[in-house]
Amino acid sequence: MMRMVTGSRFAAFLIGLVGISVGLAVPVKAGDAALVEFPSASTPPSKFKIRQAKAKGIELKPEPGFPIQGRLRLPEGAGPFPALVLLHDCQGIQQFQSDWAETFEEAGYATLQVDSFAPRDVSGTCEDVLGEGVSGLGGQRVMDAFGALFYLEQHAQIDPGRIGAVGWSRSSTTGSALRDGSRQFFQRGFKAIVSFYPNCKSVATAAFADPILILNAGKNDWTNAELCSSLAAADPNVEILELPAAFQGFDDPKWGQETIMPEYQNTLKDPTFGVTFGFDEAARLQAKDAALTYLSGKI
Numbered sequence: 001m002m003r004m005v006t007g008s009r010f011a012a013f014l015i016g017l018v019g020i021s022v023g024l025a026v027p028v029k030a031g032d033a034a035l036v037e038f039p040s041a042s043t044p045p046s047k048f049k050i051r052q053a054k055a056k057g058i059e060l061k062p063e064p065g066f067p068i069q070g071r072l073r074l075p076e077g078a079g080p081f082p083a084l085v086l087l088h089d090c091q092g093i094q095q096f097q098s099d100w101a102e103t104f105e106e107a108g109y110a111t112l113q114v115d116s117f118a119p120r121d122v123s124g125t126c127e128d129v130l131g132e133g134v135s136g137l138g139g140q141r142v143m144d145a146f147g148a149l150f151y152l153e154q155h156a157q158i159d160p161g162r163i164g165a166v167g168w169s170r171s172s173t174t175g176s177a178l179r180d181g182s183r184q185f186f187q188r189g190f191k192a193i194v195s196f197y198p199n200c201k202s203v204a205t206a207a208f209a210d211p212i213l214i215l216n217a218g219k220n221d222w223t224n225a226e227l228c229s230s231l232a233a234a235d236p237n238v239e240i241l242e243l244p245a246a247f248q249g250f251d252d253p254k255w256g257q258e259t260i261m262p263e264y265q266n267t268l269k270d271p272t273f274g275v276t277f278g279f280d281e282a283a284r285l286q287a288k289d290a291a292l293t294y295l296s297g298k299i
Contacts, residue, residue, distance in 0.1 A: 033101070034072045036112075039065035041146035043185050066120075068144050071098075071113040075105045079157035082299045083110040085148040085190070087141070087167035087176075090126040092117045096252040097168065104166070107292055110158055114148045116141045116172075126264045126275075129170060141172040142182045149190060162299045164192040166291070169222070169248060174198050177237075179209040192298030194291045197248050200228035208237040213294045215287045218244035222266055222275045241290045247278035251287060255279045 042065045053060040071093075075081055084104050086097060093115055101111040116137075117123060125132040132138050145165060153160040167173030173195040175181055183189050189210045197217040204227045216228040232240035249255045255277040264275040 032073070033098075033113075035069060036072045036151070037067055037069045038151035039147055040068050040140065041065055041143045041150060041182075041186070043143070043182070065143065065147055066140065068119045068147060069115050070148060071101070071111075071115070073101055073105050073111045073113075074157060075108050075110060079110075080159040081108065081110040081157060082162035082164070083112065083152045083155075083158045084295070085145060085152065085163065085165040086111055086113040087145055087165060087171040087173050088114070088116070089167070089169035089171050090129060090132070091124050092122075094252065094254075096254070100166070100251070103288065107296075109295075110152070110155075112148050112152060114144050116144045126170075126261070129265045130267065132170075138172070138175070139182070142175040145172045145176040146182065146186060146189075162191060164194070164295055164299045165190045166194045166196075167198075168196045170199050171195075174200075174203050174206075174208075174212065177208045177210040177212050178203065179207045181206075183209045192295055194294060196251065196287065197223075197246075198228065199223045200225075200231060203231070206231075208235055211237050211298055212239070213291065214238060214240045215290065216240050216242050217246040217248055217250055217283075218242065219246060219276070219278070220248045221268065222248050222264075224268070239294065241287065243280075243283045243286065246280050246283040247276055249277035250280040251284040252277070253279050 042062045044062055050060055086101060088094065088097060093113055097113065101113055104111050120137070122137070125137065149163055152158045152163050165173055165176060173193050177183060177189060177193050191210070193210060193212040194215065195212060196215045197220050198214060199222065201223050214228050214232065216225055218225050229240060229242065232238045243250065247258065256279060258276065258278040261275050261277065262273060264273065266272055266275050
């Protein structure tokens, strides 16, 4: 089951009393991370529902999105800056992702680390990744990504035409770019997306509406790495960096050379548990160069 925590909604409320901004720009000093709150995106009403409402003299309005939060960082200078939405995996926000935020900031990008879990009293879903899909949380996280995009578009120090996304493993990065997914409900998406060792099984036959770079870990036993490779061969919007000797989590030092998480759900195994992680500094540096080069050419 998904691990749940209690009390975080109350904590979020207390934080809100001392300065979280809902959907507004918050003063942020360069190098600092400010906690901001904004709504998840909501699906616009269908054309059929709009016609029905119009026939009854009713004006349909989108339902307000769920309030979520994130950590906003701005680089030195006045802006407007290009920006990246950073999307965590089933573990929630981790320190190595904050390290990436610093890396992107040094390269001139503002970053917004989306926290889809704390506002929903969820501490992690790695032990029940199937349950995340059944509960609808997976789809909600995709809408969180769009909510972050729309929040940044309204920020005075962000260039609204230069916003991309970066995500890890079982995040909402690939889902936010699927042509037939939630992306179809919005006129615009991310200018470019970088996806670290994604779950390509869930998007193996999909088409992407926006450019995406996959950093493919060849020893990733949480997905079929060959499926990621086939996506790049079939879809012109997909580029790929092959890292054949890398495990899942190759950019996270906490894993050491190799670590197995026996309680993490893995449908590729029987019984369906156990995921292998491993840090690889050479792969991390290669991925860093590829990601920065790709983003600079797209955003």
